[in-house]
Amino acid sequence: MSAVCEKADPLEGIFGWPPGSRFSDIVELWHGHRTPIILCALVLLVVFRIYVHNFEEAGSLKKLPKRYEKEIEPSSANKQPNVSSFETPIVKPNGPRRIKGGIAKKPAAQENEEPDKSRPIKTMVFFSSVTTKTDKIARQYINTLGQSVDQLSRETERRFLKPELHDLSEIDFEDFFVSPAKTVENAHLFYLFLIPSYNIDTINDTLLQHLEETHHDFRIDTAPLASLLGYSVFGFGDKEGWPNEADGYCFQATELDKWMSKLTGRKRAYPVGMGDMKSDHSKRFKEWTWGVQEAIAHVASTGSLGEGVPGSGDAIESDAEDAAEEDDGALLIEGDVSSGDKEFSRPLDDVEDLGRMIRTADSDGKKAPPPVDFTSHGSPSTKERRPTAPVIKEMVAKNSPTYAALTKQGYSIVGSHSGVKICRWTKSALRGRGSCYKYSLYGINSHQCMETTPSLSCSNKCVFCWRHGTNPVGTTWRWVVDPPEMIFEGVKENHYKKIKMMRGVPGVRAERYAEALRIRHCALSLVGEPIFYPHINEFLAMLHAERISSFLVCNAQHPDQLAALKAVTQLYVSIDASNKDSLRKIDRPLHRDFWERFQRCLDILREKRFRHRTVFRLTLVKGFNVEDEAEGYAQLVERGLPCFVEVKGVTYCGTSTSSNAGLSMSNVPFYWEVCEFVKALEQRLQAKGLQYGIAAEHAHSCCVLLASERFLVSGRWHTHIDYERFFELLEERGPDGDWTPEDYMGAPTPEWALWGNGGFDPRDDRVDRKGRKIENVVVREAPPPESW
Numbered sequence: 001m002s003a004v005c006e007k008a009d010p011l012e013g014i015f016g017w018p019p020g021s022r023f024s025d026i027v028e029l030w031h032g033h034r035t036p037i038i039l040c041a042l043v044l045l046v047v048f049r050i051y052v053h054n055f056e057e058a059g060s061l062k063k064l065p066k067r068y069e070k071e072i073e074p075s076s077a078n079k080q081p082n083v084s085s086f087e088t089p090i091v092k093p094n095g096p097r098r099i100k101g102g103i104a105k106k107p108a109a110q111e112n113e114e115p116d117k118s119r120p121i122k123t124m125v126f127f128s129s130v131t132t133k134t135d136k137i138a139r140q141y142i143n144t145l146g147q148s149v150d151q152l153s154r155e156t157e158r159r160f161l162k163p164e165l166h167d168l169s170e171i172d173f174e175d176f177f178v179s180p181a182k183t184v185e186n187a188h189l190f191y192l193f194l195i196p197s198y199n200i201d202t203i204n205d206t207l208l209q210h211l212e213e214t215h216h217d218f219r220i221d222t223a224p225l226a227s228l229l230g231y232s233v234f235g236f237g238d239k240e241g242w243p244n245e246a247d248g249y250c251f252q253a254t255e256l257d258k259w260m261s262k263l264t265g266r267k268r269a270y271p272v273g274m275g276d277m278k279s280d281h282s283k284r285f286k287e288w289t290w291g292v293q294e295a296i297a298h299v300a301s302t303g304s305l306g307e308g309v310p311g312s313g314d315a316i317e318s319d320a321e322d323a324a325e326e327d328d329g330a331l332l333i334e335g336d337v338s339s340g341d342k343e344f345s346r347p348l349d350d351v352e353d354l355g356r357m358i359r360t361a362d363s364d365g366k367k368a369p370p371p372v373d374f375t376s377h378g379s380p381s382t383k384e385r386r387p388t389a390p391v392i393k394e395m396v397a398k399n400s401p402t403y404a405a406l407t408k409q410g411y412s413i414v415g416s417h418s419g420v421k422i423c424r425w426t427k428s429a430l431r432g433r434g435s436c437y438k439y440s441l442y443g444i445n446s447h448q449c450m451e452t453t454p455s456l457s458c459s460n461k462c463v464f465c466w467r468h469g470t471n472p473v474g475t476t477w478r479w480v481v482d483p484p485e486m487i488f489e490g491v492k493e494n495h496y497k498k499i500k501m502m503r504g505v506p507g508v509r510a511e512r513y514a515e516a517l518r519i520r521h522c523a524l525s526l527v528g529e530p531i532f533y534p535h536i537n538e539f540l541a542m543l544h545a546e547r548i549s550s551f552l553v554c555n556a557q558h559p560d561q562l563a564a565l566k567a568v569t570q571l572y573v574s575i576d577a578s579n580k581d582s583l584r585k586i587d588r589p590l591h592r593d594f595w596e597r598f599q600r601c602l603d604i605l606r607e608k609r610f611r612h613r614t615v616f617r618l619t620l621v622k623g624f625n626v627e628d629e630a631e632g633y634a635q636l637v638e639r640g641l642p643c644f645v646e647v648k649g650v651t652y653c654g655t656s657t658s659s660n661a662g663l664s665m666s667n668v669p670f671y672w673e674v675c676e677f678v679k680a681l682e683q684r685l686q687a688k689g690l691q692y693g694i695a696a697e698h699a700h701s702c703c704v705l706l707a708s709e710r711f712l713v714s715g716r717w718h719t720h721i722d723y724e725r726f727f728e729l730l731e732e733r734g735p736d737g738d739w740t741p742e743d744y745m746g747a748p749t750p751e752w753a754l755w756g757n758g759g760f761d762p763r764d765d766r767v768d769r770k771g772r773k774i775e776n777v778v779v780r781e782a783p784p785p786e787s788w
């Protein structure tokens with residue numbers, strides 16, 4: 001008998017399976033057909049989802065509570081929104097804002113768009129206030145602003161609407177900062193912010209957080225406010241509690257400025273201003289409002305914020321570019337000029353090259369004096385003796401490669417032979433990142449200094465010159481001479497234009513920017529030889545008439561012009577070597593009697609030492625003019641008896657021209673090497689009974705100042721200049737005036753600038769390329785050999 005017991009399926013009969021069908025059969029069926037079954041189920045699901053979506057689109061999404069929405073305080077519950085305007089309020093559609101998707105992009109094309117001048121302009125002023133001080137200032141300001149835009153309406157073609165005032169604690173940020181606010185008149189908007197800083201939680205934090213989130217929101221363009229005409233921020237703070245920015249002074253204004261710059265695609269119309277509520281706030285605020293008003297006027301008449309502002313910050317902001325420049329003429333680290341524009345990249349080492357490219361230039365009626373021969377050797381070339389009428393050419397004609405090369409390097413060419421360029425230190429000082437050594441040594445504010453030359457041409461081809469590959473050279477002035485008035489007006493105009501381009505650069509301080517709009521100093525040392533220009537004295541007189549001081553650097557090759565030079569605030573002669581051989585190698589002079597010229601210049605300087613503040617400028621190039629030359633330099637000092645000896649390490653420019661001249665980084669001395677040299681020179685001077693001492697330094701520029709003890713008064717160095725006194729003396733006694741440098745000696749050299757203290761501007765912070773603060777470490781002694 002079969003003992004097989006058939007086990008009944010437990011699911012038999014359940015779920016309506018026919019009796020007799022077994023569970024294992026179904027499992028088998030599933031295993032056999034699971035792929036098509038899953039696919040069918042998925043298709044059904046997708047069809048169902050599409051169906052539901054199409055029929056329910058009109059339904060509203062749920063609005064999530066905003067994190068920054070403030071709880072309405074009982075006192076302000078019934079307050080009306082704080083909008084000072086006669087404009088009809090915009091009726092907002094109900095429901096949440098729909099954010100357009102899309103990849104975030106920069107508003108690059110915007111700048112080229114033709115501004116729509118038919119749209120009116122409206123300024124919106126946003127403020128926050130806890131203890132009501134900013135509130136009061138904002139309310140006063142909105143009235144003044146209203147009057148000034150009314151005036152602008154009359155003066156320009158643009159229509160201005162009455163400005164609006166918004167208390168940040170009473171508005172919905174989404175209406176203003178996710179995209180520009182909407183107005184019934186479709187106005188073009190300008191945003192201004194007045195905010196006090198608080199290190200406690202206030203509406204400022206909410207706003208800043210909102211701006212940051214908007215910027216990072218992947219659904220929104222990174223610059224959703226780019227269609228604003230511009231913006232600017234003014235911060236109020238308290239210097240007593242927060243003495244400087246590093247301690248948090250006005251930190252929220254800076255932060256707000258940063259986010260607004262990102263959201264608007266760099267439409268900073270004016271630098272962020274800051275005022276200490278307990279001291280200078282009204283002065284600073286007034287300066288800022290003037291600047292803002294100018295920016296609004298500019299935008300009204302031109303439709304844009306001007307060169308250098310929206311979206312064009314890269315070149316100016318780049319710290320790499322900053323590093324690519326050095327100060328006034330010594331040497332620069334810079335890209336090879338010859339890279340890129342091949343057509344214009346050929347270096348111009350010779351005046352003959354110029355002859356080939358210069359066009360005739362007497363057509364515009366410029367005065368063309370007979371060529372002046374500066375050299376005592378050689379006779380006019382056969383070409384010049386030809387009976388044909390001489391054609392006076394332009395030194396740097398607009399269509400020449402020299403012009404193209406110089407403008408590419410950032411020069412503005414004025415007329416046909418003058419240039420102006422905003423120097424690295426001017427930019428740095430505008431951003432509170434330190435001034436040049438002339439601030440430490442002589443009290444020159446870099447942001448008020450114009451660097452220019454009335455002659456781009458020079459009679460040397462120094463190995464370390466950062467421009468000799470592109471600037472013209474020659475021993476005689478054989479070009480059209482531009483009138484000094486034209487040069488003076490032209491260089492000022494171009495300098496200011498370049499300063500104004502800094503308006504939109506992050507970190508520019510409103511206070512310094514306002515000061516920079518008044519040139520106080522002129523460094524005639526850019527490139528070329530300023531006393532080569534036949535009307536240099538007239539040009540100097542124009543500077544002085546506007547109370548602009550003059551620091552003139554010449555190359556000790558034009559004794560007659562040096563002798564005829566009238567008063568300058570400080571007169572430099574470059575002393576690039578201590579002996580004839582070394583000078584020939586380093587300066588590569590075009591004059592055959594260069595050494596005699598050089599020595600005559602020293603004698604002239606000696607004669608002038610009781611009229612001018614005379615300075616020897618030594619540029620140390622390792623391997624060329626340092627080793628064993630201290631004694632030679634001491635002899636030159638003995639001959640010229642300058643008031644000061646400025647010693648500076650060369651900076652490598654890395655151009656093909658400098659490497660062709662045999663220069664490399666190994667020629668750049670370390671600061672301690674400069675210091676060793678200066679100490680050796682001081683000893684030699686003292687050994688000769690010359691009374692000089694090491695007075696001051698600016699380690700950042702590798703620069704040390706030796707001064708005659710004429711400037712050591714009661715044991716204290718007085719290297720700074722009393723500029724106002726200099727102008728008074730000039731006005732009283734004329735440019736040939738009978739006065740001595742001691743008559744306009746300034747206050748004692750500040751403690752921080754004295755030798756041994758580094759010379760860093762205590763008002764500013766040094767930063768690296770990424771804007772991080774750098775500690776000021778100075779190495780004045782040779783490190784132990786093992787660390788070399």
Ligand SMILES: Cc1cc2nc3c(=O)[nH]c(=O)nc-3n(C[C@H](O)[C@H](O)[C@H](O)COP(=O)(O)O)c2cc1C
Binds near residue numbers: 236
């Ligand atoms: C609690 C508190 C925190 C502050 N924090 C800062 C700060 O971090 N930085 C700063 O520059 N000022 C700070 N201040 C100063 C205010 O910004 C300054 O007094 C301002 O004028 C106040 O403007 P208001 O009256 O419009 O609120 C603070 C003031 C207070 C009372």
Ligand code: SF4
Binds near residue numbers: 423424426437447449
């Ligand atoms: S002297 Fe003037 S131009 Fe020269 S580096 Fe200093 S700030 Fe610039």
